[in-house]
Amino acid sequence: MILDHLNDKQREAALHTEGPLLILAGAGSGKTATMTHRIAYLIEQGMSPYKILAVTFTNKAAEEMRHRVEKLVGYCPGMWILTFHSMSLRILREHYEAAGYEKNFVVYDTVDQKALLKNILKELNVDSKEYPINYLAAIISKEKEADRGPEEYLELEGDTFKNKVIYRVYKEYQKQLKKNNAMDFDDLLLNALHVLRDNKEILGEYQRRFSYIMVDEYQDTNHIQYQIIRLLAASHQNLCVVGDDDQCIYQWRGADIRNILDFEKDFPEAKVIKLEQNYRSCGNILAAAHSVIRNNRGRKSKKLWTEAEEGHKIVYSRLDNDKEEAYYVAREIQLLKGPHRDYDDFAILYRTNAQSRLFEDSLRRQRIPYQILSGFSFYERKETKDMISYMRLVVNSKDDMAFLRIINEPKRGIGAKTLEKLQAIAMVRGESLLEAISDEEVLLSLPSKAQAAVRELVSIINMCRDERENLRISDIYDNLLVRTGYMRALEEQNTVEAEGRIENLLDFKSFIYDFEKEKQESGEKATLEEFLEKVATDGDADKFESESGKVTLMTLHSAKGLEFPVVFMPGMEDGLFPSHRSIDSEEKLEEERRLCYVGMTRAKERLFLTSASFRVLYGQGEYARESQFLRELDKKLLDSDGDTVYEPQSRKTHSSLGVSTGSLDGFAETPIKPYDPLARAKKAVKEHSAQGDIAFDVGDKVAHSKFGAGLVIDVDEKTITVIFDSEGRKKMAKGIAPLTKI
Ligand code: ATP
Ligand code: MG
DSSP, X not given: XXXXXXXXXXXXXXXXXXXXXXXXXXXXXXXXXXXXXXXXXXXXXXXXXXXXXXXXXXXXXXXXXXXXXXXXXXXXTTOEEEXXXXXXXHHHHHTTTTTTOOTTOEEEOHHHHHHHHHHHHHHTTOOTTTSOHHHHXXXXXXXXXXXXXXXXXXXXXXXOHHHHHHHHHHHHHHHHHHHTTEEEHHHHHXXXXXXXXXXXXXXXXXXXXXXXXXXXXXXXXXXXXHHHHHHHHTTTOOEEEEEOGGGOOOGGGTBOTHHHHTHHHHOTTOEEEEEOBOOSSOHHHXXXXXXXXXXXXSOOOOOOBOSSOOXXXXXXXXXXXXXXXXXXXXXXXXXXXXXXXXXXXXXXXXXXGXXXXXXXXXXXXXXXXXXXXXXXXXXXXXXXXXXXXXXXXXXXXXOHHHHHHHTTSSOOSOOHHHXXXXXXXXHHHTOOHHHHHTSHHHHHTSOHHHHHHHHHXXXXXXXXXXXXXXXXXXXXXXXXXXXXXXXXXXXXXOSHHHHXXXXXXXXXXXXXXXXXXXXXXXXXXXXXXXXXXXXXXXXXXXXXXXXXXXEEEEETGGGTTOOEEEEEEOOOBTBBTTBGGGTTOHHHHHHHHHHHHHHHTTEEEEEEEEEEEEEEETTEEEEOOBOHHXXXXXXXXXXXXXXXXXXXXXXXXXXXXXXXXXXXXXXOOSOOOOOOHHHHXXXXXXXXXXXXXXXXXXXXXXXXXXXXXXXXXXXXXXXXXXXXXXXXXXXXXXXXXXXXXX
């Protein structure tokens, strides 16, 4: 029954539960759906949910999958559906000692990581201009992804002067992390791997527990993740991996496409199932995406077909500049919304976060509600980070980074000199800063004006720690917010900015409430540790609400696995997309092309591509050529109506300026009329009234623009089924199919 929703191939995959299985298929072919049904099927067959492990790419995707499974088979406690990072975290929470850590270790996000590196550079007297922090962070991360420590780094790279500096930074960085009882994101995976690899008993425990293992988006696993999965599945090999080599977009972060291409080599018994029917996108969108990805070499050839309508053609518009582009997109959204679409049907997917600001502006101006998913909202706000640091100190008194962040927030009269002294004392005593300062003797060595405030701080943190069993997270938060003087300091500032911060802090409190409520509903007590873990491991795609009534803005990377009726991909320019860093490397260019494929295949009904002749990015204005991906796109699939393909009025202006721009490279082959907003609006109105407003009934005779005459035999909320004289039976989407009554 459960598998009735699947097609034959999908069902075959769901039924193949024993032994290794690779589902290799293109975008929108129902890979995730198949995996979900497979889990439900196993449970329906009597398998305990406790024995199932499913790994997905974002917490959001994991939640969604759990939700779908539970919809099919009811509540499933104890089932692990989570991301690689959360899985590693759980393993490490259960076996922190084997990893050489203390209970309640904390997870450092990139901001903490950079703060720590900054301190280290200062300590080691390394110039951050010569060795930028981002550069060092990237090297360290790369080394960890390859499971190489500082010594191995030096050995492999050679002991040049530069490498020796990096070696010392890396080594000190690891030492400090350990001292702070902290791990960074890469450590989570690496330590989990080491614990499993080096402890037969622990490995055995998980191998026995997880009889069935599944991994979605397998193309984006890195080498460490791959090894973790191999270890876990080694004994029974009931491993099902799902992926699309055309959608590997995280090579820059260590994802190894070979993991999927070599699956059959690693598991010679593996069964391979290809899914070829796409259920997501209209024919034209699918064809357009393929005309681009086809240019990548070294891919497994895959065909995708769809029963869906060809649908609308792809609309490409070249605008004069980036502001015009943002205005155009907002306007198009207003025109397309009509009575049959809600704002949450629209997504704007861009290459870099820096592109979002203009869209925010234009959407706000047009009073279009939107939600923006970027790494720089919520958790990155200063005040939120401060409060999180306070909470971290409550669970882990060794967390020096958190201590340094808040010791003078609010001002407690601790200057740089005093801090240095304190750090020296703590080092001699072999303690963390908080531990050291908790000793009255050390406290008394502080300047007398600081003593009272610091004593108060220590006592509040200790009180919260001692009482944390009896307090809710929100109570702890309140205590910290008020009794540390943080709130008062903001109130006393009495500025607009401070008011904004106070609002954000209240906002954060509702977030804590939500977390508590969610836990309560599933009958568990919400602990501060778990809350901090959620905060640390939430990726940006995790704040995404579907059905929010808002347009979604996000990067192409975070759109992975999602789908929207209407997608806009702005910034189709060489140097932006593909990014300038990829232009002279075939490998990187192919990754950008895959990203383009991912973006295009998010669209169900309509796809809009735009580019701007002139753009200001990172404070610099530049004329940009149309993206190489546009040149690759099959022109037949472009809407050449003339009223939606815009040509900048400034073709002349630019050349008269003597600037050669993309608009001259002749990409748009079809004759182009200048943009006429009025004509465009009229057309939109016509489209809306052509859609959905015609009520079709069973028995109606209809005409279709491609299939000719037919008879309606079934109508439901979303679809119309017609038997065509020439083509036979077809099920079509209401409102999109070009049908008229005859
Ligand atoms: P991606 O590669 O983007 O992750 P995917 O292969 O995981 O895509 P899904 O997200 O599982 O694809 O499915 C795409 C859409 O197709 C979803 O809306 C899903 O509900 C629908 N779908 C999948 N299988 C079927 C089916 N057999 N019948 C009808 N709809 C289906
Ligand atoms: Mg998927």
